[in-house]
Amino acid sequence: MRRRRNVPGKDPGNLVFGTIGWLFADLMLALAMAFLVATTFGQSVPAKAGRSPTPSPTFRKGLESDPVTITMRVDWQGLMSEKTSAKAEVQKKVRATASLNGRQAGLVLSFGGGLENGTRIARGADAALRELGDQRFVFQGTVYRPFVSFNSAPETLTLDIYLLRQ
Template identity: 35%
Template sequence: MSSFPRPPRVRESTLLAGWLFADLLLGLAVIFLAANTYAKVPPPATPTPTRLAVTPSPTVLPRLELHHHRFTVTVDANGLLTNDAGAVAAFKRQVRAQSFLVGRTAGLVIVYDGAPTVDAIGTSLDVSRKVMSLLAQMGSQEHFAFTCTSFYDPLYTLGQDQSTVTVDVYLFTEHLQTCPPALF
């Protein structure tokens, strides 16, 4: 015989009464929800005539051509960085000689300067920035091709001579009289 006292036996009828009460409560909740759920039918609507306002069609924004034009110019990198008048004039002459730019508007320009070694990357990025600045100046002051241009971040081409600058130009599909409004 065990020396531990036995727990008192709970009568099965007490347990059954608890489950019966829970089931009854659940049933009443369902009946309550069903009794209070109904759909209200709106009265029939009578149509009223309305005038349609004519809205102008949205302004068509200019698009860029799908393919870029690439040209390469030879520059005096140190001359450009020190604003040497001869180096700047030589650069602008080479840009103006690009026949595809005449009478057109550039939308996006990407500039790569050569970086012969890893140590020259910083200078190459400076030259790329200077070239972008000169192109923007040609647009704003000389009203040449770069009046409404966005410029991508300055880039470099590792292993290429620093006097070689490559320019990728995406032109607008049509000539712009004014720059398109900013969307953002």
């Protein structure tokens, strides 16, 4: 009688039972997933008798999509040097805009004319608007962004004022 020689790692008994072990592990995973899915999509909670849920108001905070645009002639050299008279001129023209009364600005895009000094002119106008905000007119907590208007002369200032929704 000849004996079989045992080759390490080639035990035929482990081949069958090892495969069955993996099968049981896969079935256990499938059962766990089925349990999680079944408990996630449970029954709805019944409403209390006599009370119906009241909807909450829709939150609409943000900026209006259309800005109030003001284009004006300014003392651009005075705005760059922060002269009080140049700032007062901008403030007077902005206060004269009826659509700003009783509102609050969230964002101001200011466009100063001229290639070289456009942003400096716009920053001077922004300083004038900040002073209006300190006086509690429209520009309290407003964000300012100065830009250059390439197609405009230095004495032309354009303000795009985005108001908060009411």
